[in-house]
Amino acid sequence: MTDEPRAWQVVLEAIERDLLDGRLRPGDHLPGERALSADLGVGRSSVREALRVLEVLGLIRTSTGSGPNSGAIIVALPGGGMSALMRLQVAATGFAVEDVVKTRLVLESAVAADLAGASPRPSLAASVSLLDAMESELSAAEFLALDAEFHLTLADASGNQVITATMAGLRSSIESYARLGAASVPSWPDTAARLMREHRGIINAIESGDSASAGAAVHSHIAGYYAETNFPTHRLDDMPA
Amino acid sequence: MTDEPRAWQVVLEAIERDLLDGRLRPGDHLPGERALSADLGVGRSSVREALRVLEVLGLIRTSTGSGPNSGAIIVALPGGGMSALMRLQVAATGFAVEDVVKTRLVLESAVAADLAGASPRPSLAASVSLLDAMESELSAAEFLALDAEFHLTLADASGNQVITATMAGLRSSIESYARLGAASVPSWPDTAARLMREHRGIINAIESGDSASAGAAVHSHIAGYYAETNFPTHRLDDMPA
DNA sequence: TAAACTGTGTGGTCTGACCACACCGACGAC
DNA sequence: GTCGTCGGTGTGGTCAGACCACACAGTTTA
Incomplete structure (x- = not known):
């Protein structure tokens, strides 16, 4: 009936909406994978699939560790x-x-x-x-x-x-x-x-x-x-x- | 030293090489996720991240179930x-x-x-x-x-x-x-x-x-x-x- | 004062477990 | 013989939990 979207699409669409509405801008940090997972009610692996897509598309950059340079950051490199x-x-x-x-x-x-x-x-x-x-x-x-x-x-x-x-x-x-x-x-x-x-x-x-x-x-x-x-x-x- | 590529990149590169060398052509089935995982020595989740990228890029189509129409199939829809x-x-x-x-x-x-x-x-x-x-x-x-x-x-x-x-x-x-x-x-x-x-x-x-x-x-x-x-x-x- | 150390949170990865689904073959009713 | 039915089996889809390496920040130590 509702044609359940796949879990990773939920993540992708949520991020796209945040971008369009200006809640996310280049330079901003995305919430952590675990936080996104909890917020959107999907598994962390589904979040990661969406993030991987964004990374390959040149929209985010990810780094390990902690601090201001870590995590997923919107870069929008075309x-x-x-x-x-x-x-x-x-x-x-x-x-x-x-x-x-x-x-x-x-x-x-x-x-x-x-x-x-x-x-x-x-x-x-x-x-x-x-x-x-x-x-x-x-x-x-x-x-x-x-x-x-x-x-x-x-x-x-x-x-x-x-x-x-x-x-x-x-x-x-x-x-x-x-x-x-x-x-x-x-x-x-x-x-x-x-x-x-x-x-x-x-x-x-x-x-x-x-x-x-x-x-x-x-x-x-x-x-x-x-x-x-x-x-x-x-x-x-x-x-x- | 070796600058370890990330696991999902290994998968992506392997598939790209198979495409370039003609081992994979439009219409072909990809090996199952579990098989790819074993062949390439990476976890299934890493395989899935690579497949998700290929899917969003319009290169493959995936379907559940069994039979000739199931699995990941190269489609190359630009x-x-x-x-x-x-x-x-x-x-x-x-x-x-x-x-x-x-x-x-x-x-x-x-x-x-x-x-x-x-x-x-x-x-x-x-x-x-x-x-x-x-x-x-x-x-x-x-x-x-x-x-x-x-x-x-x-x-x-x-x-x-x-x-x-x-x-x-x-x-x-x-x-x-x-x-x-x-x-x-x-x-x-x-x-x-x-x-x-x-x-x-x-x-x-x-x-x-x-x-x-x-x-x-x-x-x-x-x-x-x-x-x-x-x-x-x-x-x-x-x-x- | 400066160096070393530890705590903590990040992404990166793997494993194992389910689920829904679609086929396919065996089995039984007719 | 033919035609339904009904499990078996393997697929992708998803989730949960567990490590790891790493980078930083605050604290302890020389």
């Missing part, structure tokens, strides 16, 4: 949860890699165009300093890590946390594919040099205020890399021993 | 997890409502432009039949529900599951705000009529193959609604008794 979600969805083929790349294309092009059109134009100092760091001799893995960070700084400059978090998730979900791609390229130094040129071009386009060409530069930058590396649609139909 | 994540992030003010709306703007405009430019053009029959259903007299809540579905069918027509899932999540995260907005409008019937006109306009723009105006039509459609409804940046700084 990035972590998005990465976990997308990584697992890609792993389970719920998300096609191709769709992830296309979505990246849409979001990053829009961000670049937006940055170019904004006034006052946000500072790109963080992005530029990353580019400088990438000039040195780096392994493919190191380069890709900085490359990812560079793209994230652009999203960050737009000030839109949703886009930033989504892009971080998209990126991390195909991180392993990007690494494979780097290994499949004829000459990595040449590719890296081209990517760097394109990065500079993107920055220039943004700083010159040319929305259309900034968006186009990002688009061809990303699409070009994935085309060059012959991106797999799915991988590993064969198993290791 | 929508549910995205909605939960974004809803909670908005509730915890990790995501600003304004950023959610802007992101919707970017994604939906891109989808419309993409649909208009695609060849062969995907069928919009599902979208159109929803529009027809919306012509009848409806309450604001009913209208908004169909409206949300209409926008989703457009994303669905693009065939990009990542964008579809993301849009569904964005939408659900601000669903309550959209309802509040409908109540704040001077004349809801007038607003609804306008929204319907704009919907038809979007469909027409897509079907005429005009990418630019399709994107622009979606952009002004969404931006207009949120502007008209005087969207709150945050809400409920005051509490009920």
